[in-house]
Amino acid sequence: MYLEKINAPEDVKKLNIDEMHALAAEMRKALLFRLSKHGGHFGPNFGMVEATIAMHYVFDSPKDQIVYDVSHQSYPHKMLTGRKDAYLYEEHFDDVSGYTNPEESEHDFFNVGHTSTSISLASGLAKARDLNGETGNVIAVIGDGSLSGGEALEGLDFAGEMDTNFIIVVNDNDMSIAENHGGLYRNLKLLRDTDGKAECNLFRAMGLDYVFVKDGNDISSLIAAFRQVKDSTKPVAVHIVTQKGKGYELAEQHKEQWHWCMPFDPATGKPAGSFDGDGDYGTFTANYLQEKMAADPSVCAITSATPAVFGFTPEIRKKAGKQFVDVGIAEEQAAAMASGIAKNGGKPFWGVYSSFLQRTYDQLSQDICINKNAVTIAVFAASVFGMNDVTHLGIYDIPMISNIPNLVYLAPVTVEEYRAMLDWALDQTEHPVAIRVPVQYVSDGKAVTKDFSQLNRYEVTQQGSDVAILALGSFYSLGVAAAEKIQEKTGITPTVINPYFITGQDTELLEQLKSSHKAVITLEDGVLDGGFGEKIARFYGDSAVKTRCYGLKKEFLDRYDAQEVLRENRLTVEQIAEDVAKML
Amino acid sequence: MYLEKINAPEDVKKLNIDEMHALAAEMRKALLFRLSKHGGHFGPNFGMVEATIAMHYVFDSPKDQIVYDVSHQSYPHKMLTGRKDAYLYEEHFDDVSGYTNPEESEHDFFNVGHTSTSISLASGLAKARDLNGETGNVIAVIGDGSLSGGEALEGLDFAGEMDTNFIIVVNDNDMSIAENHGGLYRNLKLLRDTDGKAECNLFRAMGLDYVFVKDGNDISSLIAAFRQVKDSTKPVAVHIVTQKGKGYELAEQHKEQWHWCMPFDPATGKPAGSFDGDGDYGTFTANYLQEKMAADPSVCAITSATPAVFGFTPEIRKKAGKQFVDVGIAEEQAAAMASGIAKNGGKPFWGVYSSFLQRTYDQLSQDICINKNAVTIAVFAASVFGMNDVTHLGIYDIPMISNIPNLVYLAPVTVEEYRAMLDWALDQTEHPVAIRVPVQYVSDGKAVTKDFSQLNRYEVTQQGSDVAILALGSFYSLGVAAAEKIQEKTGITPTVINPYFITGQDTELLEQLKSSHKAVITLEDGVLDGGFGEKIARFYGDSAVKTRCYGLKKEFLDRYDAQEVLRENRLTVEQIAEDVAKML
Structure with a gap:
């Protein structure tokens, strides 16, 4: 040998x-x-x-x-x-x-x-x-x-x-x-x-x-x-x-x-493991878009060389015909073209990995957001549960894009919310909209009646007192679990809030919380620096309400274990409950 | 006609x-x-x-x-x-x-x-x-x-x-x-x-x-x-x-x-106005780099088609020879090439407008920062006093780049500090460094002895009590003026701090402030969302110290009057003093 x-x-x-x-x-x-x-x-x-x-x-x-x-x-x-x-x-x-x-x-x-x-x-x-x-x-x-x-x-x-x-x-x-x-x-x-x-x-x-x-x-x-x-x-x-x-x-x-x-049997090429989830956001997105496309010829699905991320198999691509565009590995082209499509009355949908969206800060800002063109961007693998190689992390998109004016960045918790957001984003013509697609598929079967055109309205899902938990998108379930644990530990029922909007604040609700809450905590599935929670901390900075932001430390992680990273960042249910008990 | x-x-x-x-x-x-x-x-x-x-x-x-x-x-x-x-x-x-x-x-x-x-x-x-x-x-x-x-x-x-x-x-x-x-x-x-x-x-x-x-x-x-x-x-x-x-x-x-x-006399082509400042950062940078280049053949000045921003006239470019590179309008190439130069032991300096730096988020993150290559980037026109067309604003670079891990983003107040930062950045080999060059030229003649390799150490320039003012870079003088006004109004001598580091916190100093300060305010010359001040607000979120962040609202401004924008964002000396008096 x-x-x-x-x-x-x-x-x-x-x-x-x-x-x-x-x-x-x-x-x-x-x-x-x-x-x-x-x-x-x-x-x-x-x-x-x-x-x-x-x-x-x-x-x-x-x-x-x-x-x-x-x-x-x-x-x-x-x-x-x-x-x-x-x-x-x-x-x-x-x-x-x-x-x-x-x-x-x-x-x-x-x-x-x-x-x-x-x-x-x-x-x-x-x-x-x-x-x-x-x-x-x-x-x-x-x-x-x-x-x-x-x-x-x-x-x-x-x-x-x-x-x-x-x-x-x-x-x-x-x-x-x-x-x-x-x-x-x-x-x-x-x-x-x-x-x-x-x-x-x-x-x-x-x-x-x-x-x-x-x-x-x-x-x-x-x-x-x-x-x-x-x-x-x-x-x-x-x-x-x-x-x-x-x-x-x-x-x-x-x-x-x-x-x-993925690992496979060399003799047959068949994957070694089997995928046994209830569903996945890629397949859901592909099915959703096909419906939309059939109903509206101006809907256009765009990929920058990764059509599989939103479930567009070769068959679906073929079927979509001119309503599907693969620009190749060319994210700048994808973003700017989407802006042009929206400007001329089309309905562009661009599905992209969080990590590759990084190639388009300027196009998001200049080509899309200054021009307020109604582009819909679905951001995939944006989570600590996404890819875990240092070059493919999905934990930086919140700071990168949510501080760009005019962009509406939404964080769905369930597939039903995702669908409602897609409906709204594609049908309106006022705002560039990005949606942070969760990695873990959650369906609760609940119909979503929320009107997203009323920007920056959070939703109180559990009314409590003393402490409010703003649990964003894929960390919403963590927020709910933490609330239960806090109640168990302290007897206090926390208020639980689904913010939906990453890019703006429900200042009215945040003001209201002041009267019956001593503390507000935030949870987000990404680095804290420049993110969602810090804006809440700023909002309450000169008030009596205390804040604590939960999310990831700013660092380049590589080939990490997600559970370990969560523990290191005090993102377990037990840790959060312990911290909050001390704050109250 | x-x-x-x-x-x-x-x-x-x-x-x-x-x-x-x-x-x-x-x-x-x-x-x-x-x-x-x-x-x-x-x-x-x-x-x-x-x-x-x-x-x-x-x-x-x-x-x-x-x-x-x-x-x-x-x-x-x-x-x-x-x-x-x-x-x-x-x-x-x-x-x-x-x-x-x-x-x-x-x-x-x-x-x-x-x-x-x-x-x-x-x-x-x-x-x-x-x-x-x-x-x-x-x-x-x-x-x-x-x-x-x-x-x-x-x-x-x-x-x-x-x-x-x-x-x-x-x-x-x-x-x-x-x-x-x-x-x-x-x-x-x-x-x-x-x-x-x-x-x-x-x-x-x-x-x-x-x-x-x-x-x-x-x-x-x-x-x-x-x-x-x-x-x-x-x-x-x-x-x-x-x-x-x-x-x-x-x-x-x-x-x-x-x-x-600029406006000019059509008969002669001569500019109508005359430039009567004490100096400018472009000329200073060109002179500085020429000195450095003469002393060290591995120093390389890079521009992406705007050599004038750091004073590189055609004569200076010619003189610099192979130590000057104009990559054309190609900011991605500039950033990645700089990383390669640093990797092979060269000393790359890239001078770029804040607004055009936006084209390189991914290159900053992937090509430079993951690889920790010691690139020096001077960011020009990054200020509310920079260009005022909506497409050329210099008020977004702090949120855009300061949340990228491994980057050291520095904010000098004076030309002496700028020089000291350049010296450090070019001579070290550990960190990618960006320097936020002020628009308004300030020289105080003071020698800078600070050791920037001790990352994230702020400097107390006036020891006071009750309120501390963290005044970043080009807003430092605003902080000093606000401190005087606060003293005049309240009798309290504020602590004044020059943070220098945009990308990291002096947690030791911030902790110390807790014992004798009721409030900490931050001042930064850019949008607040995702910026410097919010991180301070997060730091103090669960403490008794109140915070208030001063900076610009997240929005696209167009052809604005800087003084008016400052007033609208409560960024005048009088407004800040008034707010602080209420907080104390």
């Missing part, structure tokens, strides 16, 4: 071509072993095995610096840079994260999990190298899917003017997570169809030299191409055509499904 | 070509009249006179919808769409803003002031038109300088796949605010040099059809080109070559200087 003997890239350089082929097969086996038991990004890694071997054969990492975009194709790199055990042995699975990580290895330069950043980040490495009079190659590896992102395109344009060594390896597997969208993909196709010879060439138009590798899973061709560009004194794009999922038949055939996987 | 008779685009359609030439001359005269007395964007408007006439001659606004990028070239459009008086008569100057504005006219579709948004916004107009089964042309007008922005490039890529009428007019005057930077500008040059015939063509590579107009100041050629694309059923780029500043010799010769102007 070769892989077991690879402790560093030097060990790759000792192999001959046949041995490298054998190594590639072993690496795929190790990938399959880990991914079938642990889950992770599948297709992109299977496609990049040969290219990674060839890069480490030709270049001298870490003096030559390789930056992987989004890290979805970095597992083979990890295997060849001293971390093979994490793919060979189950007990070492947790030695590595799913992303490049400088804390793991000197061969990794950035902790990366968002797309479209590699060229820009690597351009900085090259710039510092030159300023310091150092040498070495800087290589950015980027997938075709990531090319549509604004940061990648800015980086490509910038790179075209660099007068120095800078290599961009474009891993073209003709797929994003789902299929690619955007005009540039026709150019990539033209280049593939002409063996890179077409005169009209995006990379050359951006000012780069260009090398084409027809079979990006052929180690010899790759070695030749990388040797050709090594030590280049000009920026150059190496366009390699790879097969996503190569070596695992199901993944070769079903590319979208196998972009990423 | 023709212009006086133009009340709507229909009136343009009645003119023959000679009359249109005469109209163009009158429009330039009107532009010169207004701009010399009022200031505004100069060069881009002078270059777009003919194209605007031709568009309104060929297309039928507002049924055909024209969206202007950044609005710097929209004055001729305003003149031809019922707003000529604002250019002809001084008493009507204030009838219009400097930007397209739907509240002014049905011919304007968005309030736009940031660059690179027109294609994305317009693509939404086209999408809604199609969903609603309507007809009409949608036209996005974008300058070459704006093309380098991520949102524009995402839009261009998206547009290339639109299977419908969509026209992008690329106004290529071969300039951004300063000179263009990026590889794509070599392609624009190639296209200009080959009369649009080069096979390698960025627009075609993005999937668009392409039409070239060699002389974009020739009305006849423009009319012919626009007629050719009118009612196109495919997306098409019309690349027109215009002369920035055309018709005013000084502006033709000094394009960067005449991108934008």
Whole structure:
């Protein structure tokens, strides 16, 4: 076995071509072993095995610096840079994260999990190298899917003017997570169809030299191409055509499904665990939108390359026709286009992960909110119970977006509330509306009659005294449980409030509370800094009412246990009741 | 005179070509009249006179919808769409803003002031038109300088796949605010040099059809080109070559200087007012950086197309050589590249307007802060005293960036503190640091000995009792004046504190204050929601200390009077003293 003997890239350089082929097969086996038991990004890694071997054969990492975009194709790199055990042995699975990580290895330069950043980040490495009079190659590896992102395109344009060594390896597997969208993909196709010879060439138009590798899973061709560009004194794009999922038949055939996987049975491809929830917000949203679309041709569902987040399977996308738009990985385009659709009387719905919404602060503020266009944004995985990798946290969206004027940011507790909010948001034309979709599916069957057009009206769900609990969205049930525990402990019945509105205050209700409440506590499922609770603390700052805000500390968490994080932030029912008892 | 008779685009359609030439001359005269007395964007408007006439001659606004990028070239459009008086008569100057504005006219579709948004916004107009089964042309007008922005490039890529009428007019005057930077500008040059015939063509590579107009100041050629694309059923780029500043010799010769102007004498081009401050932070920063660069070749000054904001004139840029990088209008690239430079041991300094920093939330969070790379960011015009157009406000950066973990955001009061913060930020390697540069220049000559590496240590500058005033950055002097007034009114000497750190709390000091202070007030030069003061209110929420936060209400202000806004937010010395007297 070769892989077991690879402790560093030097060990790759000792192999001959046949041995490298054998190594590639072993690496795929190790990938399959880990991914079938642990889950992770599948297709992109299977496609990049040969290219990674060839890069480490030709270049001298870490003096030559390789930056992987989004890290979805970095597992083979990890295997060849001293971390093979994490793919060979189950007990070492947790030695590595799913992303490049400088804390793991000197061969990794950035902790990366968002797309479209590699060229820009690597351009900085090259710039510092030159300023310091150092040498070495800087290589950015980027997938075709990531090319549509604004940061990648800015980086490509910038790179075209660099007068120095800078290599961009474009891993073209003709797929994003789902299929690619955007005009540039026709150019990539033209280049593939002409063996890179077409005169009209995006990379050359951006000012780069260009090398084409027809079979990006052929180690010899790759070695030749990388040797050709090594030590280049000009920026150059190496366009390699790879097969996503190569070596695992199901993944070769079903590319979208196998972009990423949960643990599965390698023989059948069937997921190991079964999903047994009562429902999920993605499926609910897809069903809801299909109803709406059928009734109103101006309803338009928008995704920025992650249609599955709101349940839009390939079949539903097809059925939706022109009422569905995938802009590709291009969140800025999604936000601004949604604003334009609303301006011209359409009803845009954009479903997006909390973490990726981060790419659009300016578009939310300038393109949407200054213009007060009635865009509806559903924010998914915005919770401590969302993804738990440091690059994909959903705990910052409240501070990021709720302080933008004109935006109405709503926090539903149940699927019934979510539905009512969607109804209101899509039918009104006055406000940009974002809805913070909970992660945990809750249905209480109650009809929602609330009129959301009366902005910033909270709802008292339990009238009590002495202490009021403002429990926002997905932390509402925590608030209810805490109220029970407080009653048990102190005999006092707390007032419980569902605020619904993250972006504004029910000042009338808050004023009223002053007469019969000594304390108001707030609960929110995100970081406290800049969030919901602090505004309540400000409101009561010069009054006799005491406040305490519950939520998460401002920090970057990584691969955390949610229950542990809640405990550390005094977010258990017992802890809250204990604190409140002391306050009263 | 023709212009006086133009009340709507229909009136343009009645003119023959000679009359249109005469109209163009009158429009330039009107532009010169207004701009010399009022200031505004100069060069881009002078270059777009003919194209605007031709568009309104060929297309039928507002049924055909024209969206202007950044609005710097929209004055001729305003003149031809019922707003000529604002250019002809001084008493009507204030009838219009400097930007397209739907509240002014049905011919304007968005309030736009940031660059690179027109294609994305317009693509939404086209999408809604199609969903609603309507007809009409949608036209996005974008300058070459704006093309380098991520949102524009995402839009261009998206547009290339639109299977419908969509026209992008690329106004290529071969300039951004300063000179263009990026590889794509070599392609624009190639296209200009080959009369649009080069096979390698960025627009075609993005999937668009392409039409070239060699002389974009020739009305006849423009009319012919626009007629050719009118009612196109495919997306098409019309690349027109215009002369920035055309018709005013000084502006033709000094394009960067005449991108934008203050009031000036039309005969000489000399500014009407004189600048008589003691100094300014731009010049200071340029001098400081030049010193640093001379001493350390790894110091790198970065701008995203606005080098003047930190005093980098063309001469200084030239002198700085490789230690200066203009990434073009590409803030995402600037942020991520800075992270890469820091990672490889360089010392990146990025100077950027508060309003444009908004384009980089995700890059600040993911590319810089998760990776803890020691980037130094100087944030300019971040104040109620900054720009006062709704699209350029500098009052949101505290909520936007200060809630991102790992970032150290500092607020200097004086130029001496600014210098000390720059020294620390550039020399340390532990933290990403942003510095909120005041707008009003204050120098007190005092040496700063503070050690900023001891994070989150506030400084008591006046020890008093009963009430403590935490006065942040540019509002420090307001805090000092309020303290004097409070003393005068109540006899109590307030404690005055310079917090320095926006992003963290001196909890030890805040705890100490509890023993001898009944109230703590905070002052910050920005919106309160999500800001500095609310965190103080949270800190004291469950204690006996009362708090009151001073700052601005969360809203979009437009063309405001700063003193009036301060009064409305109870931010005068008298109002603060009055409130505090009541609290005590």
